[in-house]
Amino acid sequence: MISTETLLLSLTIFCARVVDVSLSTIRQVMIIRGKRAISFGIAFVENLIWVFAVSKVLQDLSEPITAFAFALGFATGTFVGITLEGKLLIGEQVVKVFTSMGDEVADYLRSNGFRLTEFMGKGRDGDVSLLFVQVRRRDAQKVSTLARKLDPACYLLVEDIRFQQRAAT
Numbered sequence: 001m002i003s004t005e006t007l008l009l010s011l012t013i014f015c016a017r018v019v020d021v022s023l024s025t026i027r028q029v030m031i032i033r034g035k036r037a038i039s040f041g042i043a044f045v046e047n048l049i050w051v052f053a054v055s056k057v058l059q060d061l062s063e064p065i066t067a068f069a070f071a072l073g074f075a076t077g078t079f080v081g082i083t084l085e086g087k088l089l090i091g092e093q094v095v096k097v098f099t100s101m102g103d104e105v106a107d108y109l110r111s112n113g114f115r116l117t118e119f120m121g122k123g124r125d126g127d128v129s130l131l132f133v134q135v136r137r138r139d140a141q142k143v144s145t146l147a148r149k150l151d152p153a154c155y156l157l158v159e160d161i162r163f164q165q166r167a168a169t
Helices: 004-032 036-059 064-088 102-111 137-150
Strands: 092-099 116-123 126-136 155-161
Touching (some): 102 126, 102 137
Antiparallel strands (some): 092 155
């Protein structure tokens, strides 16, 4: 029979792993976005928690439930981290709208407060406008919805922006 102390230790290890792996996921996103200072701070806390969790598992290898809690915490932390990252919506994205109704869609997006740059091109079926709309990540879906409202056949491409630089004015 497993003691209450072992169960509490296993729960602690599980929770520690959920937190440290969730932080790891967020840290990786910050690295991709070039956020060095934030990545540094997260890495420090993440590894303090990891050392604690590993040391608790290694203290008594005769209790397999602690190793199970460690592994389950890792898997759960991965899920939680991805979920959190999806909800935080950190960063900038560019929504590229390919449309045959360029002027109308561009005017509509501008009237809804979005800045964009319009390019003309030729597609498989003739002339096409390519609209580049840079937005905060949380606004990308709104741009997509507005563009589809006017042109349900438009093609949308959303990309993360890793680096941006403007000329000094």
